[in-house]
Amino acid sequence: MATRHVYLVRHGEADAFGELTDTGRRQVSLLADRLAALPIDAVRHSPLPRAAASAAILGERLGVPAEEAAELIDHVPHVPDPMRPEWAGFFDGFDAAEAEAGARLADALTARFARPAETEVHEVLVTHAYQVAWMVCHALDAPPDRWLGLNSGNTALTAIDFPSVGVPRVILFNDMGHLPNELRWTGFGGGVKP
Structure with a gap:
């Protein structure tokens, strides 16, 4: 029985221009150690610079060339319909064409990576918070709106197994055990850190 072991990772902390910060490079280095x-077997990444730079560091440290995967691009995977009032501000300005494009990208993401492989494979996918959430929702067969409540910290590790027999297994979600407390929860607002 072959299993696709997918290790989903949100990129390291980036600046306003999408470039990794010193903190982001440190986060990625600690993830590589883990x-x-x-x-x-493979390190794949979103085309965006923050993910590509994170994957390059991981690939070098793990001895695996980093490869771009267009399906990992940052996008909104699903726009709720009907819209709940608490989500309206987030989706303000999204039109029907953007929602359809996001749904197509989400389908491409799951079609490529959320399935068993022909042989046993361990893949690191360096992507963005929304794509990690979407893959978790898909693996759990959760309602599509549930991606909105799943947040991932920079370089947090999410692991999902896709066996050739049976259902997907979410092994880890948003695990930051490799990061010291001061490097956790970056990319989100202030507040209490667990």
């Missing part, structure tokens, strides 16, 4: 014990 992943080094695994038999990683």
Whole structure:
């Protein structure tokens, strides 16, 4: 029985121009240390600079070339209909064409990565918070609106297994055990940190 082991990672902290900060590079380095014990076959990344730079560091440290995967691009995967009042501000300005394009990208993401592989494979996917949330929702067969409540910290690790027999298994979600407290929850507003 072959299993696709997918390790989803949100990119390291980036500046307003999408470039990794020193903190982001440190986060990625600590993640690489954590992943080094695994038999990683591939490191794939979103085309955006913050994900590509994160993947380059991981690939170099893990001895696996980083490869771009267009399906991992940052996008809104699903626009709720009907819209709940608490979400209206977030989606203000999204039109029907953008919602359809996001749905197509979300379908492409799951079609490529949310399925078993022909042989046992361990893949690191460096992407963005919304794509991590979408993959978790898909694996759990959750309602599509549920992606909105799933947030991922920079370089947080989410692991999902897609076995050739049976249902997907979410092993980890948003695990930041490799990061010291001062590097956790970056990319989100202030507040209490667990």
